[in-house]
Amino acid sequence: MFVDEVDIHVEAGDGGNGCLSFRRETKVPRGGPNGGDGGRGGSIYLVASPHHNTLVTYRFHPQFKAPRGRHGEGSNRTGQNGDDLVLEVPPGTVVYDVSTDGDAVPLADLTAVDDRVLVARGGRGGRGNAAFATSTNRAPRRVERGGAGEVRDLKLRLKLIADVGLVGFPNAGKSTLIARLSAARPKIADYPFTTLTPNLGVVQLSDDRSFVVADVPGLVEGAHRGHGLGTRFLAHLERTKVLVHVIDVSSASGRDPVEDYDVICRELELFAGLDDDPAHALAEKPRMAAANKIDALDDPDRLKRLEAHLAQAGVPLFPISAVTGEGVDALAEAMWREVAREPAGAEPR
Ligand SMILES: Nc1nc2c(ncn2[C@@H]2O[C@H](COP(=O)(O)OP(=O)(O)OP(=O)(O)O)[C@@H](O)[C@H]2O)c(=O)[nH]1
Ligand SMILES: [Mg+2]
Structure with missing residues (x-):
């Protein structure tokens, strides 16, 4: 527990x-x-x-x-x-x-x-x-x-101390991704709100590089008002260095990936943290995105629209399949680059 x-x-x-x-x-x-x-x-x-x-x-x-x-x-x-x-x-x-x-x-x-x-x-x-x-x-x-x-x-x-936080709708594949990236073995299932408590995984890359990823329960629209599991677990992400949006680009979600991304961004903005430390503000953190389930991409247009949307927002996007592992190495390397980067004037951890 x-x-x-x-x-x-x-x-x-x-x-x-x-x-x-x-x-x-x-x-x-x-x-x-x-x-x-x-x-x-x-x-x-x-x-x-x-x-x-x-x-x-x-x-x-x-x-x-x-x-x-x-x-x-x-x-x-x-x-x-x-x-x-x-x-x-x-x-x-x-x-x-x-x-x-x-x-x-x-x-x-x-x-x-x-x-x-x-x-x-x-x-x-x-x-x-x-x-x-x-x-x-x-x-x-x-x-x-x-x-x-x-x-x-x-x-x-x-508050878990993780370097990278995964955020996204329920069922987007966050737990599958953390299992693919690390030795963590969270419960994975084809229904929303499988993850009820945060999971941590240590990602090991070559040359002794490693960092910690946190998978938190999925968010839904209105989470900041307590919908779904609410934003209770977002406090765990306050100390991460980078947030990775995990977005389901297959049609199985029944939602639009562009809208999914925007909804989650809005929830992050509306989340009032426990303190006023600007370094903890979720909406201000460096972010990247993973377009997940490309092995099941039935409508390539969904991915194209998401790519255009994120290019405009200046957010790097990595098409991946957490199930087959396609694209996951490139995503892990990009996570590392962001984690290893010392922001100017930052206090050492
Ligand atoms: N085809 C395909 N299915 C995937 C992929 N990644 C995850 N899934 C499936 O999507 C479902 C949900 O995956 P989870 O990893 O439990 O999703 P989650 O985002 O952790 O969901 P919550 O814990 O409910 O927030 C499972 O049935 C996974 O097998 C993928 O890359 N391709
Ligand atoms: Mg999960």
Whole structure:
């Protein structure tokens, strides 16, 4: 199962209480204060780990509580600190702090392995009465309670980190293409909405060149209003470097390829991303197109019209058959050229 969004609840440990205690020794009738401080409560961290690629474990286990600090003890013994809790998440997880009124404020973006964020700070230990002794008050009875650990509701959202995103209508052949390009083996079938969750595939070219392609569920007109599966999965494409439109040019789709392309472009434009970063705007990304199913091209005019339309838009078009593999190598090389190109002024990844 692929899980791309979960809500979790984290409670850091409370600090231990300070101790109220006085020395008792046979030869010292009124011993001084010796109550130790409480220990710090355990904090909770999230860290990006290469051993995870989904958030699925959190769906079944959404509550976390770090242990409290131990109370201080006599003889000036400080209570033990509570152990910190480190929760592993896949790289690409964005962490949001959810307020009581439901607003989600981004806390951290754990993009790279080992990126970490403190999500709930443990309460500090309370001071024992030994800490309050002064020259005028040698036998203080004052102690502090431990501080409360932070409690938070978080939303974790996984954004896949792919270089190339495939977009298109349901049934256009996106999953067939990713299977042809990579070792990914997504479900492929002759009906719309076969793909319900995104698939990732690593494309290996000669000379150790490789990149990651994402296949997301198909889009339909009105996706930005929630039609079909909506645009929920488009967030996964926000970090890609290039989008590849996969367009069915056979008559089997019952639609017009030129219109298909325009509809998808419009949905990308209407998709409001999660942030204002212009680098994430889908409509602004470099794009290319694959005219798929040329092995079943019954009406060559359909391809010709699409070619003319895209030439005018300045979008490179690659006629391919994801089933026979025709044209797929040329498309993969073109994808690589776009992926390897460092845009001017871009920050290195
Ligand atoms: N003839 C022919 N059929 C193809 C080609 N590529 C895909 N198909 C068929 O088209 C159907 C849909 O393919 P998928 O790869 O599942 O399409 P998709 O775009 O992933 O569809 P969704 O997951 O529903 O969005 C399947 O029956 C494929 O066998 C092609 O190049 N030629
Ligand atoms: Mg699919």
